[in-house]
Amino acid sequence: MSRPVQFNNKVKLVEMPEGYSGEGFFATSFDKVIGMARKNSIWPLPFATSCCGIEFMATMAAHYDLARFGSERLGFTPRQCDLLMVMGTIAKKMGPVLRQVYLQMAEPRWVIAVGACASSGGIFDTYSVLQGIDQIIPVDVYVPGCPPRPEAILDGVMRIQDLVGEESLRRRHSDRYKDLMNSYGIE
Numbered sequence: 546m547s548r549p550v551q552f553n554n555k556v557k558l559v560e561m562p563e564g565y566s567g568e569g570f571f572a573t574s575f576d577k578v579i580g581m582a583r584k585n586s587i588w589p590l591p592f593a594t595s596c597c598g599i600e601f602m603a604t605m606a607a608h609y610d611l612a613r614f615g616s617e618r619l620g621f622t623p624r625q626c627d628l629l630m631v632m633g634t635i636a637k638k639m640g641p642v643l644r645q646v647y648l649q650m651a652e653p654r655w656v657i658a659v660g661a662c663a664s665s666g667g668i669f670d671t672y673s674v675l676q677g678i679d680q681i682i683p684v685d686v687y688v689p690g691c692p693p694r695p696e697a698i699l700d701g702v703m704r705i706q707d708l709v710g711e712e713s714l715r716r717r718h719s720d721r722y723k724d725l726m727n728s729y730g731i732e
Contacts, residue, residue, distance in 0.1 A: 576714055583627075583653070584710035585615040587702070590626035590650070592643060595633030596692045597660035604695040614702055623649035628705060629682075632659040634667065635675045647682045648731065652717055655709065657701050658684045661691040683725055 562581050564573025589611075593601055605611050605619070620626035623646045635643060647656070658678050661667035664687045666676035678684060685708055688701035716722055726732070 579714060580710040580712065583712075584706045587614075587616045587628045587655075587705065587709065588618050588620050588626045589616050589628040589630050589702075590620050590623055590646070591630050591632065592646065593630075593632040594635065594639070595660075595662060597632035597663065600692045600695055601630065601632055601659065601698060604698045609695040609699060611699065611702065614699070614706065616702060623647075624651060626650060627654050629654065629656045630659055631656065631663045631678050634662040634669055635678055636673055637675050638673075640675050640681050643678065644681045653709075653712070655685045655705050656682060657686045657688060657705060659688045659698060659701065660693050661689065664689065667691060681729070683729060 562573045562577035564571055564577070566572075591598065591601055603609060611617065616628070623629075627650065629647055629650060631643065647654070656678075658664045662669065662674075663678050664684075666674050668691070670676070675681070686701050686704045688697050690697050693701075
């Protein structure tokens with residue numbers, strides 16, 4: 546539900562969670578407020594190794610402008626980011642490094658596999674290339690393409706926003722989530 550809000554003498558449509566509103570107040574559930582705040586303030590950590598990284602640079606530039614979606618602050622330290630964007634070919638020797646970066650991120654954390662190489666190894670069906678990062682860390686959204694267009698990367702970020710906005714605060718403590726983490730050897 547969008548609602549008009551006046552800000553700096555301009556009226557903008559702001560996405561609001563379901564709830565009750567009246568003259569001077571708005572009431573909704575805590576889950577929905579936290580979901581809306583997380584959804585619109587994602588801090589991505591780019592892990593780019595190949596041509597998909599160049600497409601990501603185009604996505605961050607002025608023409609496509611990822612900042613419109615609340616992801617303007619790129620972090621290059623995993624402890625401050627909540628979205629890991631893996632772009633490009635991941636060699637098997639890089640697998641432990643990628644896993645360590647993932648483990649250093651604070652919960653809640655999400656992962657996007659950008660491009661064919663990160664999703665499935667791409668055209669590199671060799672002994673040295675990891676055939677998809679989902680072999681070492683859980684992936685939330687896959688962005689297809691070789692390399693994917695900036696529009697596809699934006700679509701992937703919007704899919705993550707949908708996941709983040711709808712996620713329950715208790716999901717990360719559920720038995721299903723713990724089983725998923727245990728299947729990757731993550732405590």
